[in-house]
Amino acid sequence: MEQRTEIADLGEFGLIEHLTKNAEIQNASTILGVGDDAAVIDHFGKQTVVTTDLLLEGIHFDLMYTPLKHLGYKAVVVNLSDIYAMNAIPTQITMSIGISNRFSVEALNEFYEGVYFACEKYGVDLIGGDTSSSLKGFVISVTAIGEVAPDQFVKRSTARKGDLICVSGDVGGAYLGLTLMEREKKIYQENPNIQPDLEDESYIVGKLLKPEARKDIIEFFASNQIVPTAMMDVSDGISSEVLHICKQSNLGARVYEEKLPIADASRKAAFKFGLDPTVCALNGGEDYELIFTIAQEDHDKIVLNEEISVIGYITDLEEGVKLLTKGGNQYDLKAQGWNAFNS
């Protein structure tokens, strides 16, 4: 029988001690970690970058098909992605959770296994947090802290006319993974005897449940003397992010449908579900790729990196934000992405 330890048996302080006892410090900048009123960081003349995300059960994740270990991993990674999107290196996180007593200590152990796995993989330290009971639903709040050499951070608002618009990896996969899981959930709810076979779909399921932050791209920039003119991460979909960069930079853009990087597995899944792969790529969220603009003269520096696709370029404000389809038509790019307040 699986062991079940009640959280109340440990108490609040016992639980915090239990969950953080394996927190190993990897960064010299972490002066003081878990266990006091606050943590202390020394970034030695670098600038500190801070981001925070709230993840709520039923809104951002469904525990019916999200293993707790994956959830812990993803909760960390989505925050690190925001730090990389500033051209910075994440160094520390805080993790706060609110949990109802339907969770056992063993379940939390699984969640924290994922948290520590992500911390180790990305070289960040867990330096604090808050642990509370919740009346209903699992509440996760992560703050990530990073460092960047003075004024080397990259904003969204600094794209320039003529810049190339680039995207890392491929997009649309996480949305297709979500579509698959929601379908399987419905089938299971109608007939619990049908077990889903997800083996063929491991790519899109992985993109949804275990996304990675593009540390490699930031390292590639550093070792190739590339400083993007503007950058952000793809959490709400390419359309939404291009519109953000254009709005904040006060410019327009032209995006080519045929240039959108879509994985074969995503394309196949889209056809299977009767969806247009382009729509998934433009409007599907949660890919956690990086979208950035670079000067045209930097094109040679990125052309050999197969993880980077040029999808268009920046234009004048008056030209609007346009999608050029494979058929030669031109449409206004619209953000139809995930909107938490309408869903």
Added chain:
Amino acid sequence: MEQRTEIADLGEFGLIEHLTKNAEIQNASTILGVGDDAAVIDHFGKQTVVTTDLLLEGIHFDLMYTPLKHLGYKAVVVNLSDIYAMNAIPTQITMSIGISNRFSVEALNEFYEGVYFACEKYGVDLIGGDTSSSLKGFVISVTAIGEVAPDQFVKRSTARKGDLICVSGDVGGAYLGLTLMEREKKIYQENPNIQPDLEDESYIVGKLLKPEARKDIIEFFASNQIVPTAMMDVSDGISSEVLHICKQSNLGARVYEEKLPIADASRKAAFKFGLDPTVCALNGGEDYELIFTIAQEDHDKIVLNEEISVIGYITDLEEGVKLLTKGGNQYDLKAQGWNAFNS
């Protein structure tokens, strides 16, 4: 008629823009605030101090008797208190909220009025956050960031034998305020026509609903060359905090009942409710005072500050953590404070 604007009318990005448009930057260290993937801070050779707190409706606050403006103020202040408890100065906060659609934009405006009021009063910048819908209940997550001169931060674990244990202000008031509000809530639920008269109880109600962080004490330390040997803020009650300092410092303590600072208004309220003021002072939480230890030779430096009371001293580990009562009895000090997982 009061105006009610639906959050969905603004959309997620519109809401964030609306709520943060008045965010004024007060700290030179805030290089980049709200509106990008992350914020950027430059602490110019100082160490960065980070703390975070999760506040959940039904666990940490009851909207039946907590005005949203006060809640916004308190959500900020309780985090700043943790920064001061490190002997540091808070400089920035991030604020994440999860809200159900029973909240209108006007209600959120009130909440943020309190947030900005606290930011202004304590000189901190709101630099980021996350805004999400929640299925149920109001979720608040705040991260506060501060700065301290290298290695001048004060931990809990560094008290020394013979040190004096000191407390700022007075304690027990917030617990009595909570007791009062819970009683009034019950009366109201039984008979909605009875309106509570809280005027006589403004002190304890204020301690509960609008606590202050002890910025003044940290400034007093700085201008009088005092560095406490250990310090933390009083969020779970004096008993719990003395035990934390002793456990982490591997020492014992002796606390004198007659030295506990209890306001007249708190004492009166305790008697009215048939409670022992000492028990309220020891075990009532949420006072957000500072508890700290100082070397005996520093006694002269604090003796004229009426906002600081010496309540006991640090002993050897073997002597345990003891309470000496007014009647001359000696008991083990026990933490009976608020425990989120048993309540």
